[in-house]
Amino acid sequence: VKKPSLESLPSAIKTTAELARYVGLSRSTVSRILNRRPGVKQKNVDRVMQVVERTGFAPNPYSRILRGQRSASIAVCLATFRHSTFVRKLDRVVQLLAKAGYTALIEISENIDHVALIRRIHRMRAEGVIFIGQHEQAGLVDHVRELAAAGIPHVFTDDSFGAGKVNVVTVDRARGMELAANHLFALGHRQIGIMGIFGVEPVEYARLEGLRRAVKARHLDPVEILININNPPSRESSMTFGREIALRFAAMTYMPTAFVALNDEIAFGALEGFRMAGIAVPAAASVVGFDNAEISRVALPSITTIDQRVDESVAAAVEFLLEQLRKKPVILARPRLLTPELVIRDSTGPAPARR
């Protein structure tokens, strides 16, 4: 036997028709009140809202949307769950969208090709799309532009080779690497060893570009200053990868005295590797990480790193999307970039005296 109480879950009142009957009004008027349309007697508004409050009634979203209302949902396309920074961004995005009254439809692009993704966006009547992580499928850029032309705005929260043709709001990774390189040059280092940044993906490409820019600004030749490793070890684990790379650098005749790593985990592994090789950090080698992850704070020595300002860049991206939603889709001619922050800790120090 079901309780007839209005407080029951689900609400005893299941449709606007029932609600209308309960308050003695027509469905039309109840609908107006529920949708905050003007021109309804305040007395009736109060009466209905009070019942809604008490019962937790909400109109069936499927019929609302079917009748042409906004779906109030945004597709959030995540490249993968297996990257903690992406997940952190996703967390923020979901919260910010909820605060703005939108539901996130989370899609994992690992599991779905982008044609299916775009179709799903149309089908679910998503009002906008947010991309998190690296999405470099051929043809995606064009389809995202068609989406915009059809009134569905988007934003990428990470670097994309499509920048200029699609909207990118992210951290200025190139600038981050400039900051890192300038810090190391100021400490007297002459060469920078690169750990795990190959430039295949857009986020990495931007980082290499920034390093080159810093080098050229000093009228030096990137080829001589930036040292990458020829035959990188396999990358099943960031930490062992970093450890292995450090060992390879340690085996070189003339090892650079400073290093920048793809991320803090690799930097941490490098710290271990240098310790195994008897190379003191930062006395004999300086290491800069990326992300300002927990490990960079708690490692011994703590790791100098670049803070991506994830919360701010995500907030900027979401705000950019919401603004398009209020007005109409736009295409940014260039990425909108936030300046990252260099966090100086104990893994970087003055270059050792030259051999």
Place this chain on the structure above:
Amino acid sequence: VKKPSLESLPSAIKTTAELARYVGLSRSTVSRILNRRPGVKQKNVDRVMQVVERTGFAPNPYSRILRGQRSASIAVCLATFRHSTFVRKLDRVVQLLAKAGYTALIEISENIDHVALIRRIHRMRAEGVIFIGQHEQAGLVDHVRELAAAGIPHVFTDDSFGAGKVNVVTVDRARGMELAANHLFALGHRQIGIMGIFGVEPVEYARLEGLRRAVKARHLDPVEILININNPPSRESSMTFGREIALRFAAMTYMPTAFVALNDEIAFGALEGFRMAGIAVPAAASVVGFDNAEISRVALPSITTIDQRVDESVAAAVEFLLEQLRKKPVILARPRLLTPELVIRDSTGPAPARR
């Protein structure tokens, strides 16, 4: 100007009515074909399916659901994104549900109280619910039982104090701790220091229970054998927490020679702490972690740990839910538990000679 091509995104055919007109059949028949109902001429089935294939047409999900069809969606209630094991489970759950033809409606319970959650489940016509992580809100258990009574099955993928009243399919954490304790006892250790397991949450409670069981099985008194720390340090970071705990143990007059940690990050921090205190691992102290996370493999020394068999336990939980969906909701009188696996590595060794 829109392309009239059938291959366009979204499909040029937008409704079953258009599809029906295009193939020269009634909406009824097209609907039957789309829903794979029997008793339609094969010729017509082929014709329609071919157009569907070519255009990517799919019926409007909102009208389908409104008309009383299954929503083909499952609410996945995640406690938080800030715990990597939960995220890993979420990843698997989403994939397994997709393979079974269900869409995951991801809810973050940090952001929503459970009354709102239950209402959302009803409103969205979710056909079932999966809980990931710790959900100990008062009243939740009763509401989940009401859901089951209303035909909406559920499963918790982590220990819950509601076990026996709600369905729990998870790893046997108590058994895991028995395995760890037996391993340490077999190595000659007499006391076990506990790092970060306080029994406040169900997952921790189960772990303490397992330790006590292992101790009692040897006719010993848990109070004398299991050593917890009185005034635990603050836990902003698992690694520094583990480091600090190790230092506190190291400062004791009679320190246990073996330790079990809440997770691998804490165990790793403990390794650092012991190194700082000049205590060799495993010669002077053995440490067991939990999770078989990447860090346990790559730490130096590598960390003996308990593998939760996340993939298998999640698969069992999802399968259990799907089975209920095929039949009807049930309530398990006791948790369904998978046996975890002890992974012996280099952080555990024979107890040192007694002082």
Place this chain on the structure above:
DNA sequence: CTGAAAGCGCTTACAG
């Protein structure tokens, strides 16, 4: 300021 009616895109009895 309010209500009766039409219609969103589907599925499902019902009739043939």
Place this chain on the structure above:
DNA sequence: CTGAAAGCGCTTACAG
């Protein structure tokens, strides 16, 4: 085996 009609729960012109 197929089609015309009704109806899911809502919102929105339209009429008053």
